[in-house]
Amino acid sequence: MELISIIVPCYNQAQYLDECLQSVLDQTYANWECIIVDDGSQDNTKEVANKWGALDTRFKYIYKLNGGLSSARNSGVSAAKGEFILPLDADDYISVDYLTLAMNQFNLNSNLKLVYSLAQKFGEINSLWELESFSLKKLAETNIVFCSGVYRKKDWINVGGYDVNMIYGLEDWEFWIALLKKGGEVYRINKICFFYRIKTVSMITSLNHSQKKEMIKYINIKHVDFFIEHLGTFYDLNNKINFEKKKTERKLKSKKYVLKLFLQTFFKLNIQIQ
Template sequence: MNLLISIIVPCYEQACYLDECLQSVLDQTYQNWECIIVNDGSADHTEEVAQQWVEKDKRFIYLSKKNGGLSSARNAGIEKAKGEWILPLDADDKIGNQYLEFAEEKFGDGYKVIYCKAQKFGLIHEEWDLPVYSIKNLAIQNVIFCTAFFRKEDWVKVNGFDTDLIYGWEDWEFWIALLKNGGKVYRIDEICFYYRIKETSMLKEMSDKNNEKITFSHHIIYKKHIEFFIRELGSFQRLAEENEKLHQKVSHLKTILNSKRYQTVNKIFNFLRL
């Protein structure tokens, strides 16, 4: 099919990672792409690095804007994109050199979203073990990372990434908006996406369940898609009751494990195993 793929790389104060990210784009075996680098008001040398890549290959395009957050930067790049298919790629991450090739092979098969297996790198080196996609799993948590393929026309239909989600989870909300009324999803059975783990990773920050930023983001998402969550998960009252039952079971199990009787029996069992 040889369709044009638009890769959108938002960058805010991440110039130190940008070369590695853009090199992974240049290394693609599939050649019909454009890469739009969106400088989201960075104070570092993002512009200098980006311009070097623009001079190196005309398929790289540079766009500068006032700081507006990740959703705003992605939307600005997608708005400028000429490709039928879009692939967001954060400036501190990278992709395998066959990712575009593998995805393009599936473009004509009626999929709404195409993604792959992923690997963490940086502070941690391990495969990113995400639950298999299903619409119910998507209602429970985000199971598709941001660097997945979708059509620009679908992005238009759902009004893009929500710019109110300034603290993260904007990709989860986007997938819900895109898929809640139907659509096939395909996962490439190869590791083609590499997610950088660093001290200030947003994912690490958002994994803190007591973080007020999570509460803020979840409030927006749940309110925006309340009918979807109720349809897939049931009433919030029932979910609260089930969560309380689970909490009670866990508390009971912890009580047993911490009891002197259990610890004594466990010591005897371990001794007999020797």
């Protein structure tokens, strides 16, 4: 039974840590270690982490100066003894059978590079997280895999870990591109095994337009070969945009189309009012 190292970065999120670590302790797959990386927290993260370490020696605590999420994950993976890695943010949690189901797939298919699952949002929003089925083309368009997927440590080494230049977020999207763009299969477990906390304020919600634009630009430059392969050249994209623009203009000039659009909108509004 292969060892899985669960990496839990924590920056001032001690209030959520118990629920996260309880989900780790409850795993049906027993051969794991959980490395809690305190990324310079100013709350009682150390106290909470050490409580779990006293309860079960598979929980380990690391403190480092604040360096951001990529840096914290890299510190945890560097210290990991497991062949397999599962990143898990301190405010999220996993189902009791996630590790078992993931390892079943790795044991069935040696070509797998990543295993993840269906996901559920909870907190401010409670609903299924509707992510599109995996393809490299879809991954080129947007991130369709949450951060908590299982992969091999050797693959983390091969791609140079999480990119510490991703200081504003989207680091998991960049990592999945780096991990998968040169090959390897992906499997999504057809069961909700990951629970993603939605908060009023989080790293993602705090990401403003200019910061997001900067991160996307960085990813585009770093992985330009990947984006061209799956989305086409900038010339192709520009032609596609112009084609769609002209098609829309032709439709808007059509009286029949405009009338149809008006009637659809009118009846929709009328139904909502009633």
